[in-house]
Amino acid sequence: MERDSLIFLAGHKGLVGSALLRQLKAKGYGNLIVRSHAELDLERQSEVESFFDKERPEYVFLAAAKVGGIWANNTYPAEFIYKNLAIQTNVIHAAWKTGIKRLAFLGSSCIYPRECPQPMNEEHLLSGTLEATNEPYAVAKIAGVKMCESYNRQYGANYVALMPTNLYGPNDNFDLETSHVLPALIRKFHEAKQGVSSQQSAVSGRTAHLSTLATDQPSQPVVIWGTGEPRREFLHVDDLADACIFIMNLDEEDFRPLVSAYRTPLINIGWGKDISIKELALIVKEVIGFEGEMTFDTTKPDGTPRKLLDINRINRVGWSAKISLREGIKLTYKWCLENSIF
Numbered sequence: 001m002e003r004d005s006l007i008f009l010a011g012h013k014g015l016v017g018s019a020l021l022r023q024l025k026a027k028g029y030g031n032l033i034v035r036s037h038a039e040l041d042l043e044r045q046s047e048v049e050s051f052f053d054k055e056r057p058e059y060v061f062l063a064a065a066k067v068g069g070i071w072a073n074n075t076y077p078a079e080f081i082y083k084n085l086a087i088q089t090n091v092i093h094a095a096w097k098t099g100i101k102r103l104a105f106l107g108s109s110c111i112y113p114r115e116c117p118q119p120m121n122e123e124h125l126l127s128g129t130l131e132a133t134n135e136p137y138a139v140a141k142i143a144g145v146k147m148c149e150s151y152n153r154q155y156g157a158n159y160v161a162l163m164p165t166n167l168y169g170p171n172d173n174f175d176l177e178t179s180h181v182l183p184a185l186i187r188k189f190h191e192a193k194q195g196v197s198s199q200q201s202a203v204s205g206r207t208a209h210l211s212t213l214a215t216d217q218p219s220q221p222v223v224i225w226g227t228g229e230p231r232r233e234f235l236h237v238d239d240l241a242d243a244c245i246f247i248m249n250l251d252e253e254d255f256r257p258l259v260s261a262y263r264t265p266l267i268n269i270g271w272g273k274d275i276s277i278k279e280l281a282l283i284v285k286e287v288i289g290f291e292g293e294m295t296f297d298t299t300k301p302d303g304t305p306r307k308l309l310d311i312n313r314i315n316r317v318g319w320s321a322k323i324s325l326r327e328g329i330k331l332t333y334k335w336c337l338e339n340s341i342f
């Protein structure tokens with residue numbers, strides 16, 4: 001990408017898209033196209049086609065998606081499959097019709113089978129049964145990967161499918177019901193430290209207005225969903241954004257093999273190490289400085305037992321993550337406080 005290339009960033013307000021926007025701007029890309037949902041509804045095919053026809057971007061980052069944590073995925077399966085299929089189908093097809101140079105489609109490590117050998121490499125796609133709590137979302141994302149593969153194969157397109165591990169950082173969703181585990185734990189430990197009675201809300205999800213300060217009361221234990229035993233790998237979203245721009249900028253010699261015909265153009269993006277949810281909770285507790293207890297609510301699902309990505313493919317082309325988990329949690333908590341998230 002040249003600094004004046006015309007770049008369409010779909011989903012610029014979300015966790016991933018906002019990180020991409022910050023970094024593209026910081027790296028000097030001045031010709032960025034973004035649209036709010038009100039300006040362009042990506043679920044509407046004709047709107048998307050007219051937009052591409054008029055703007056004719058050269059590069060596309062497809063970060064727009066319906067995302068959420070384990071509870072949201074398990075509760076709104078129809079929305080997760082419909083919205084993701086619609087958005088990605090419309091954008092990928094319209095991008096091809098206008099003849100863009102390169103496209104990066106963002107997915108998630110939940111595309112790999114539930115009982116996948118660890119670490120999960122790109123060849124493990126479609127080698128087993130998916131995790132039930134997020135199967136509709138995963139099926140939609142797998143369809144996106146296969147669209148990229150098919151357009152590369154039939155039309156000689158240059159579309160890559162980037163699969164990040166569990167992400168966190170600024171502009172994440174901090175709602176206790178629909179969020180992922182890391183933002184939820186940051187909020188829970190922060191509120192427990194403040195003595196805010198939000199622990200019940202961790203179950204009901206109605207957190208926003210429960211801000212009764214109870215500092216003279218003994219602190220309530222922080223409730224962690226599930227057994228605490230599942231293992232996850234976490235990547236700061238600024239590392240992910242850096243990786244996406246790095247891949248999009250690979251020279252032809254390194255990029256071509258990734259998108260060659262008859263090869264799934266998948267690239268895992270991760271940190272390289274995983275930890276248990278219990279270990280994660282202990283780090284968040286320490287960073288936030290909460291000194292009370294934590295308990296485990298085993299009526300909540302654990303989901304996939306372990307998700308650790310094999311990151312050899314991206315390491316081989318010269319990229320690796322830089323922000324450690326502890327540092328990333330500190331940065332995210334600082335961002336929350338500065339932006340009055342709670």
Ligand code: GFB
Pocket residue numbers: 068069070071073108109110133134137138165166167176178179180181182184185202223224225226230232277300301302303304
């Ligand atoms: O982050 P999370 O919702 O998503 O949950 P997944 C990870 C683990 O943390 C699960 C546990 O074992 C949860 O039970 N957990 C503990 C909590 N406390 C909490 C809490 O307060 N909130 C949440 N949300 N979890 C999602 C998928 O899977 O992650 C998506 O459903 C997607 O498809 C995404 O792939 C990255 O890692 O289980």
